[in-house]
Amino acid sequence: MWKLLAGYGGMVSVGLQVFIGAGGYSLFVLSAYGGLNPFLAVPLAAILPALLAAPSYLLLRKLDGPYFAIGTWVLAEVFRLVADNISVVNAGSGMTLRAMGSSPPTSAGWASPSCAHCFSFVTVGGAFLILRSRLGLAMMAMRHDPVSAASQGVNVGRIRFGIFMVAALGTGLAGAIYYMAQLRISPSSDPYRSSICIFIVMVGGIGCLEGPIVGALLYFFATRLFGHYGVSYMVVLGLLTLIILFSPGGLWGLFSKFRDWPWFPVGHKLEYTTPHSSS
Structure with missing residues (x-):
């Protein structure tokens, strides 16, 4: 989601x-006051982020770059x-999801990872389909030059x-x-x-769908390998960000220089054919 915001919308x-x-x-x-099962309440949990996002964008849309x-x-x-x-919501004390206490431990153990896996497939697959569509072409044009894209009929503000x-x-889901x-x-x-999102996208690669996946895997293994050393693992993550100094396209951009092997081919290539000479 952060990649779509920054990489295509130009909104860091x-x-x-x-x-x-x-x-x-x-x-x-929804679980505490509505009595809903937490797993059934997950799709409804996107309503509040959407309600907050619309007026938030109206406040922020005039800002650009670091001001945004x-x-x-x-x-x-x-x-x-x-x-x-x-x-x-108990103010600063926070809330506890008591409804999960009534669920069998086995169901609670597999349900959350299953939701995460399904959500990952939906978001990555949805982003791939969008970028392969006409809307994706407009987003790519807007990424390279919003002014030129607008002059060609792309509604930059709406996109x-x-x-x-x-x-x-x-992100709400x-x-x-x-x-x-x-x-x-x-x-x-x-x-x-947000700092973790930025790290994952920038180190993995901001200009492609493969980048955030590579960055997420790198973050996962870095935290597992160095997390038991305390906050010092943050130093390791900081050192990993130096990758973008040598490869602005991140790890995937560095890999693509040696081998053109896209997992999600969303680009469009023009092929020129030489006309055959008549006999």
């Missing part, structure tokens, strides 16, 4: 945690402070709004699935989610 956000938290809180509220990034961070902090003072909404929905596994949420939970 450092405040996606607001939608991750909104999706998580929606799941907990700062605006998203400020917006996320505002919503965090609001959640910190709402008694319905950016759509990308922002899709990113909000996707991801937050619901993540906090369903964590069983607890609070306004101060994991405030650095």
